Amino acid sequence: MGAPVVGIIGGGQLARMMHAAGIGLGIKVALLAEGPDVSAAQVVHDVTVGDYTDPATVIAFAERCDVVTFDHEHVPTDLLHALQERGVLVRPGPEALVHAQDKVVMRRRLASYGLPVPTFAVVASPEELVAFADGTGWPVIAKTSRGGYDGKGVWKVDDPTGAGEPFRNLAPGVEVLAEEYVPFVRELSALAVRSPSGQAVAYPVSESVQQDGICVETTTPAPGLTMEQATACQRLALEIAQDLDVVGVLAVELMQRADSSVVVNELAMRPHNTGHWSIDGALTSQFENHLRAVLDLPLGDPRARAPWTVMHNVLGGDRTDLVDGLRHVLARDPGLKVQLYGKGVVAGRKVGHVTAVGDDLDEVLRRARHGAAELRSGS
Numbered sequence: 001m002g003a004p005v006v007g008i009i010g011g012g013q014l015a016r017m018m019h020a021a022g023i024g025l026g027i028k029v030a031l032l033a034e035g036p037d038v039s040a041a042q043v044v045h046d047v048t049v050g051d052y053t054d055p056a057t058v059i060a061f062a063e064r065c066d067v068v069t070f071d072h073e074h075v076p077t078d079l080l081h082a083l084q085e086r087g088v089l090v091r092p093g094p095e096a097l098v099h100a101q102d103k104v105v106m107r108r109r110l111a112s113y114g115l116p117v118p119t120f121a122v123v124a125s126p127e128e129l130v131a132f133a134d135g136t137g138w139p140v141i142a143k144t145s146r147g148g149y150d151g152k153g154v155w156k157v158d159d160p161t162g163a164g165e166p167f168r169n170l171a172p173g174v175e176v177l178a179e180e181y182v183p184f185v186r187e188l189s190a191l192a193v194r195s196p197s198g199q200a201v202a203y204p205v206s207e208s209v210q211q212d213g214i215c216v217e218t219t220t221p222a223p224g225l226t227m228e229q230a231t232a233c234q235r236l237a238l239e240i241a242q243d244l245d246v247v248g249v250l251a252v253e254l255m256q257r258a259d260s261s262v263v264v265n266e267l268a269m270r271p272h273n274t275g276h277w278s279i280d281g282a283l284t285s286q287f288e289n290h291l292r293a294v295l296d297l298p299l300g301d302p303r304a305r306a307p308w309t310v311m312h313n314v315l316g317g318d319r320t321d322l323v324d325g326l327r328h329v330l331a332r333d334p335g336l337k338v339q340l341y342g343k344g345v346v347a348g349r350k351v352g353h354v355t356a357v358g359d360d361l362d363e364v365l366r367r368a369r370h371g372a373a374e375l376r377s378g379s
């Protein structure tokens with residue numbers, strides 16, 4: 001019996017951080033990467049470069065792994081079913097994962113459980129989108145059912161002149177989902193991890209800040225959330241994980257209204273940007289717990305190590321050599337933790353993150369923001 005091999009499809013920073021988390025447990029990672037130099041391919045030993053939509057490539061890769069999991073949710077659902085039929089362990093499985101791949105499937109399923117979701121409809125034309133908005137009130141949100149990320153594939157439509165945009169360049173089989181605009185005061189994220197045996201844990205709930213559709217900062221626990229509200233969010237995530245038979249991390253992105261009620265935005269079934277804080281801020285990181293879950297090992301304690309943890313993303317800016325920025329940042333704040341993803345610096349692209357922990361929230365926020373700003377642009 002050798003060490004178990006976890007096959008990860010997708011070579012981004014999530015795969016890179018999963019690999020790091022598996023080293024101590026003796027877990028081997030095999031990677032199906034988009035290119036030889038992508039973030040995780042720089043650190044994983046066993047790399048196959050290939051197209052994750054090509055059945056022959058994915059099947060050949062998967063058949064030599066003990067279990068297959070994901071860095072992103074873009075592997076075609078049919079291909080995952082084909083893997084399962086060949087006896088490959090796919091975790092999370094396609095029946096669960098489709099709810100993270102397809103926002104229409106997700107909305108319908110959660111609505112059928114009576115869970116809080118925005119009023120929504122699938123619209124087939126700009127005219128139907130206008131009719132939907134006339135019913136719910138303007139503005140509305142339009143989204144493509146599949147393929148979106150970091151705010152791409154999401155439009156706020158203020159009036160009928162903008163109703164054509166979501167239908168432009170629609171890929172085959174992709175639908176347009178119209179949603180009531182939720183006037184949220186902040187976004188929250190509830191992360192749960194579930195194993196095939198049914199063991200599950202919930203992380204403390206985080207507040208996340210998005211700019212231009214990209215997560216820039218999280219604070220954990222979410223400030224001002226009462227114990228009852230936090231528990232309700234955790235319970236929601238645990239229930240969805242169980243109902244959908246999720247294996248691994250489930251991130252439930254929530255929008256909180258002024259009256260404190262929450263609405264589910266979307267689901268992700270892989271380590272999530274809002275859980276990056278857990279590497280340095282929790283007793284067991286989301287990456288380690290994801291690996292433990294897909295291997296059906298006992299899960300680790302998700303609790304926070306300190307009263308406050310702030311994670312701030314480093315987005316591509318003026319500084320092109322991030323390692324150059326490290327000297328200043330590390331010298332200034334020995335308690336700050338830095339993760340760099342080995343990616344080329346492109347304006348606005350996620351290239352790393354920093355994490356600060358401590359007792360005083362204002363201080364922790366200031367330290368995380370300063371570290372990220374310095375890495376991004378220097379002074």
Ligand SMILES: Nc1ncnc2c1ncn2[C@@H]1O[C@H](COP(=O)(O)OP(=O)(O)OP(=O)(O)O)[C@@H](O)[C@H]1O
Nearest residue numbers: 118141148149150151152154179180181182210266
């Ligand atoms: N119904 C809504 N009402 C108001 N704002 C919304 C609504 N749906 C989404 N948004 C806003 O748009 C952002 C992006 O939406 P969503 O998470 O569906 O897209 P995404 O591109 O798949 O995101 P991700 O980067 O998380 O994959 C949300 O984080 C939220 O700020």
Ligand SMILES: [Mg+2]
Nearest residue numbers: 150253265266
């Ligand atoms: Mg989202």
